[in-house]
Amino acid sequence: MAFDISVNGRTRRADVEGDTPLLWVLRDTLDLPGTKYGCGIAQCGACTVHVDGVPVRSCQLPIEAVGSAKVTTIEGIGATAVGQKLQDAWVALDVAQCGYCQAGQIMSAAALLAQTPKPSNAEIDAAMDGNLCRCATYLRIRKGIKLAAGVKA
Amino acid sequence: MNAQMQHQPSRRLVLKAGVALTGGLMISFGPANRASAQAMQPLNSHVRIDPDGRVTLVSHNPEIGQGVKTSIPMLIAEELDVPWQSVRIDQALADSATYGRQVAGGSMATTLQYEPLRRVGAAARHMLVAAAAQRWSVPADSCTTSAGSIVHSGTGRKLGYGEVAAAAALLPAPDPATLKLKDPKDFKVIGKPHGGVDNRAIVTGKPLFGIDARVPGMAYASYVRCPVFGGTIRSAKLDKARAANGVRAVFAVESNGAIEGLSAGVAIVADSTWAARKARSLLEIEWDEGDGASQSSAAIAARAAAFKDRMPQRSLAKVGDADAALAAAVRRVSASYAYPFIAHAAMEPMNCTAHYKDGQVELWVPTQNPEPGRAQVAKTLGIAPEAVKIHMLRCGGGFGRRLINEFMVEAAVISKQSGLPVKLLWSREEDLQNAPLRPAGFHHLEAGLDANGAVTAWRNHFISFGEGDTFKRSAGLSPSQFPSGFVPAFDMGASVMPLTHPTGPLRAPGNNAFGFVMQGFIDELAEAARMDPLAFRQQLLGDARLVGDPAARDRFDSGRARAVLDAVAKSAGWGRTLPPRSGLGIAFHFSHLGYFGTVVEAAVGRDGVVKVSKVWMAGDVGRQIVNPSGALNQVEGSVHDALGAALGQQITLENGRVVQGNFDAYRLTRMSDAPPVAVEFLLSDNPPTGLGEPAYPPVPPALVNAIFAATGVRIRSLPVDSALLKA
Secondary structure, eight states: OEEEEEETTEEEEEEOOTTOBHHHIIIIISOOTTSOOSOSSSSSOTTEEEETTEEEEGGGOBGGGTTTOEEEOHHHHTTSHHHHHHHHHHHHTTOOSSOTTHHHHHHHHHHHHHHOSSOOHHHHHHHHTTOOOTTOOHHHHHHHHHHHHTOOO | OOOOOEEEEOSSEEEEEEEOTTSSEEEEEEETTSOTTSOOOTTSOSEEEOTTOOEEEEEOSOOSSSOHHHHHHHHHHHHHTOOGGGEEEEEOBSOHHHHSOOOOOTTOHHHHHHHHHHHHHHHHHHHHHHHHHHHHTSOGGGEEEETTEEEETTTOOEEEHHHHHHHHTTSOOOOGGGOOOOOGGGOSSTTSOOOOTTHHHHHTTOSOBGGGOOOTTOEEEEEEEOSSTTOEEEEEEOHHHHTSTTEEEEEEEOOOSOTTSOOOEEEEEESSHHHHHHGGGGOEEEEEOOGGGGOOHHHHHHHHHHGGGSOOSEEEEEESOHHHHHHHOSEEEEEEEEEOBBOOOOSSOOEEEEEEETTEEEEEEOOSOHHHHHHHHHHHHTOOGGGEEEEEOBOSOOTTGGGSOHHHHHHHHHHHHHTSOEEEEOOHHHHHHSSOBBOOEEEEEEEEEOTTSOEEEEEEEEEEEEETTEEOTTOOOOTTOTTTTTSSEEEEEEEEEOOOSOBOOOSSTTHHHHHHHHHHHHHHHHHHTTOOHHHHHHHHHOSSOEESOTTOTTOEEHHHHHHHHHHHHHHHTTTOOOOTTEEEEEEEEEETTEEEEEEEEEEEOTTSOEEEEEEEEEEEOOSOOSOHHHHHHHHHHHHHHHHHHHHHOOBOEETTEEOOOSTTTSOOOOGGGOOOEEEEEOOOSSOOOOOSSTTSTTHHHHHHHHHHHHHSOOOOBSSOOGGGGOO
16 A cells, blocks of 8 residues: 655655565665665664654564654755764764664764764763674774764764 | 777786777786687776776775775775875676686785785876877886876976876786886875775765665565575475565575575565565475484584594694603693684675576675676576676675675576566575574693793694585684694694584684684693793794795794784783783784784673773784775774674574574674774784784684683683673
């Protein structure tokens, strides 16, 4: 059946089964492959998007539950000041190794900074511990968040 | 193309120059046996300079996060003398006839390419200078280059590379061996930190990875394999799955008989990933699980323990008389070490997009090693290897997993049989349960010490997997493994047991475990000798010398090992006093031509939980770090990867099946686990070598040695069991 959802400020139509996780709607149907599949059970955070500003694992959110909520993905987060600062910080610090998890990392970091503009190390740990990076770029992710937030590394 | 080809032989490679489709200069450097008639395709050259001045450099190796897509073109750009920001980087197709080895493995890119690719850049520069000199009717040696232009020294006249690219393309290619390379003190690109060339695309979510491939008309495939490796289908009812919404085809597939190839299974082809996945639960398959179903980690460990009191099935290395030396020793120490199977768990699960049409197949695939995949796809489909076209897409992690290409074969077969272009995606569960593993291993060790703490005897009975004299893949032990050559009586033997589940290389294969075993046991010897762990290692290494087979490239340089050991001890403040239940541990290791020393500072809670507060690393990978930003990233990542594996990773087999199904049961390192890492590179006068692997092996032993310093408990089996550490 057809669902109209708001993604990155645009209304997009997806004709899929209602139980289809938002992750696969974004990737397969709406051609927004920046959101990544990593585990399918909300353990890795690679699929993190914002739903009304809240970080959500899109592998666990069926499209029928999205309703009129505003979905923001990595393709759209650069339109926010925080998102752009994080993207620039990631490039400036050369955070990525393989880069696969970084979309999810940036989405979790953007949600953190929107709520907590100057996070402490403990706040960063708490916000980011659900996002795995198999290359283990954690030290640079932490630095990237601090650079974007303008707090001392 | 209207290429006019010239080529000059070098020792192993041939340089070719020609006219690009754009009318500019194109240079390629490939194997000497490359057919000269073969046209250079636009993508298949290392350097292209267009008449409008645009410079395109090609990275020919797979990118798995080790940074070669940046570091390889940096080598060319340096000698070509172009500003790094001005070049465009393309990823090559898999084409070993043009490029030779295209493998992300063994930390070999820098080792093999550091000089040849600089010569490629120098050759292009040489030809551009010659063309400009011709135009000006001046001697070539009166011209220099600067940031993409040729300058005539006498008159200050200047021509952009693009302006002479067409003329340069008609000149004879120089003999690469005669080209003068830059003095490293003049480097402008090499040795300066550069961010990854794909960074902007990564942070903005652009399609980049294998999983992002999209082909018109593409369907989505899922493949169900037997939970026990090597199993076959006894019977399968497929109708319910066929009737599901969005499902286009469901069919059984037979194994192609290759261990690293196509396993028997059932393919589901659907309109979406979700539809393909959901239909899996509708399949009713009865498997013949085969011989593997009886194997378990518990039985393997029991069998390994039983080998302890037996003679090894065969000898791997024997120097001197270990029995006599042990009998004469002042102190004898024996211990058994063990480490488990672990999984690669790259963040991007295995996938491949395939389009089979009219006897040709095109593949879009994140692979570390395309050629074995090509061979197997061709053989399985019954087509020529040339009929397989492989686009190497960025890999979301490799760690050795993508050296094995069964997903390529699966996707190709499913596309052929369904008649559709398909994207095959493995689930995380399949990634952990149907994939090759880092082999478990067991070492029964015994050593003897004299009154001065010198190691006089070393015996290692290594228990691994294989048949007869053959180890399973990545399950062997090199006779040159340290301390081979440092102990007068050295005896290394092996016994193997069969294992059905496939094994394979994982980052620093073998070494990722041997570092733990050897440097953990050496710490025990230091304790028995009542010596400081650093001083004991310094004495064991002795004077600076080369140890090992003079013909081997990987001779052990004890001077380099000593230097990284001393450097890391110094930066970590070795010997300082720590609070109760905290300790420093030290280790060093040589692998993949790189030397690393590690100090770990760890605290162990009364609950047995280990917290690493800091890690110090000193490394020697030769006289030049190509990209300091990427290099530091590799070392930091290796440290956290190794700590995570040592503290928490284990794959268990039961009834031939992998027990762990996803990241809830297989614990990777997270942000709050990652301690700061201090990294120091020692620049020795040796050729530059790779960094993807050698920083990993000394980390687990430095950790367990720190745990010993904190608690007095020896950890001889990984992952660390916190129950042993409770106070």
